[in-house]
Amino acid sequence: MATALSFEERQMDTLRQQQLQVTHLIGEAGEVNHSALTHKLDDAMVGRRNMEVTLTDAEGRVLYTSSSVPGGHRIIDVRFEVPTGASTIRVLLSLDVNDDDRVLERLARTLIAAALAGAVVIAIGGYTLVQVGLRPVRDLSSQIQALDADTLHQHLDGSAQPDELVPLVTHVNGLLVRLHKAYEQLEAFNADVAHELFTPLATLMGSTEIALRKARDVDTLRDVLGAHLEEMQRMSMIVQDMLFLSQADRGAEARRENIDSLAGIASAVADLHEAAIEEAGLQLHVDGDATCAADVRLLQRALSNLIGNATRHARPQSTVVVKIDRQGKEVALRIVNQGHTIPAEHLPYLFNRFYRVDVARTDAARNHGLGLAIVAAIARMHGGRTMAESSHGITSIGLVVPDPT
Numbered sequence: 001m002a003t004a005l006s007f008e009e010r011q012m013d014t015l016r017q018q019q020l021q022v023t024h025l026i027g028e029a030g031e032v033n034h035s036a037l038t039h040k041l042d043d044a045m046v047g048r049r050n051m052e053v054t055l056t057d058a059e060g061r062v063l064y065t066s067s068s069v070p071g072g073h074r075i076i077d078v079r080f081e082v083p084t085g086a087s088t089i090r091v092l093l094s095l096d097v098n099d100d101d102r103v104l105e106r107l108a109r110t111l112i113a114a115a116l117a118g119a120v121v122i123a124i125g126g127y128t129l130v131q132v133g134l135r136p137v138r139d140l141s142s143q144i145q146a147l148d149a150d151t152l153h154q155h156l157d158g159s160a161q162p163d164e165l166v167p168l169v170t171h172v173n174g175l176l177v178r179l180h181k182a183y184e185q186l187e188a189f190n191a192d193v194a195h196e197l198f199t200p201l202a203t204l205m206g207s208t209e210i211a212l213r214k215a216r217d218v219d220t221l222r223d224v225l226g227a228h229l230e231e232m233q234r235m236s237m238i239v240q241d242m243l244f245l246s247q248a249d250r251g252a253e254a255r256r257e258n259i260d261s262l263a264g265i266a267s268a269v270a271d272l273h274e275a276a277i278e279e280a281g282l283q284l285h286v287d288g289d290a291t292c293a294a295d296v297r298l299l300q301r302a303l304s305n306l307i308g309n310a311t312r313h314a315r316p317q318s319t320v321v322v323k324i325d326r327q328g329k330e331v332a333l334r335i336v337n338q339g340h341t342i343p344a345e346h347l348p349y350l351f352n353r354f355y356r357v358d359v360a361r362t363d364a365a366r367n368h369g370l371g372l373a374i375v376a377a378i379a380r381m382h383g384g385r386t387m388a389e390s391s392h393g394i395t396s397i398g399l400v401v402p403d404p405t
Helices: 002-029 034-044 098-145 163-212 218-249 262-272 274-279 296-313 344-349 358-363 371-381
Strands: 051-056 062-065 075-084 087-096 257-259 283-287 292-294 319-327 330-338 385-391 394-402
Touching (some): 002 034, 002 087, 163 218, 218 371, 257 296, 262 283, 296 319, 296 394
Antiparallel strands (some): 051 062, 257 292, 319 330, 385 394
16 A cells, blocks of 8 residues: 555655646747747657647637557546647647556565465464474473373483473473372272272171071070171271261361360270270270360361270270370370380371371271271361370370361
8 A cells, every 4th residue: 555655645745746848838939929839849759658638719619739659558538728829739648557557566466475384484484483382291291291191100211301391391290190099098998998998798698508407596696696786887987987987078168166175085985985995904084175166077087096996906904094185276186195105106196097007907807997097087177187106015096176256
C-alpha cells in the first residue's frame, strides 16, 4: 500500500511538472504563433513516450497533439486552461502508468513469494527447534514408559538433561523412591495378611478334618466348635483392624470432644485388662492426668492396644505405668513397662503393620501384629505422632496428641 501511494505521488508530481512546462511554453509562443508552439512542444515531448499532450481552442478544435498512448493502457490525466490574450487554450495531459502498474504487480508477486518462503523457513525452523527442544522430554518419557512395578527402584538418568529439567528429574526420582517403598510395603502387607489369615484357616481345616474322622460325643464337638469360634473371631479382628487402617490411610480425621480426665479414661481401659494383668502377675498404675480435646473412642482403643502390648511383654511381678503429661500444646500418653530391651534398630519399625521383634513372637497366636499400627493410625488421625524408647530393660511406647484447646 505504501509503495502504491509512492508511485501515485510520483505520477502526480510528473503531471504537475509537465503542466508547468506546457503552460510556460504556451506563454512564450504567444497567441498566434502556433508553429513555434508546436515546435517547442515536440522538443519538450522527446523521450516522453508515456506522456500525451492535446491542445484545443475554445471551440474544441485540436491545435496540437503528441503521439497517442497505446490503447488498453491505464492512464491518468489532468485538464487545465491557459489564457493567451483574448483566447484560451485547453490542455489535456495524459500519463501512461501501465509500466508502473507492471512494476507494482511484479513487486507484489515478489513480496508474496518472499512472505511464503519466509513462512516456510520459519515453520521448518520452528519445527526443528521444537523437535530439538522436546528431545530431552521424549527421552524422559521413554525412560518413564519403561518403568513398571519390578523396576521402580531404577532412577531416571538426568545427566544429559538441560538445567531446566534437572529439578523435574529430581522430583520424579524422589517420587519413584516413595512409590518403590510403598510398593514393597504393600507386597509385604499382602504377604503378612495372607499368612495371618492362612494360619487360623489351616487350624480350622485341620481340626475339622480330625473331628470328622470318627464319631464324637457332644462335649467333644462343643470343644471343637468353641476352638473354631476363637479362630474365626481372631480372623474377624484382623479384617476389622485392616478396614480401620484403610480408613486412616485415606485421610480420615478424628472427631474431637472435650475430655476432662485422661486418667479416668486410662483407668477404665485398665479395668478391661484386669484379668490379663493379674494372669501375667503384673500391676498397673496411672501416673498423671490432663484434659484434652480428642476422640474418646479412638483414645480408648489406642490405650487398650498399648496396655495389651505392655502386658504381653512386661516382666512378671513388675508394674506397668500409664504416664499422662502435658507438653505445651500437646498431651503425651505413654505406657512404661519393664522387660526385654528392644534393640535400637527395631524401634523405628514397631508401628509398622505385622512387625514383631523376635523376642515378642512367642504370643503370635493371640497377637496378630496390628495393635501398634492402629496406635500410629490413631495418632495420625489426631494430627499427632508416636514415640518409642527402650533402654536398660525399661520400654516406653505411646503417642502424642496435639490439644487445640
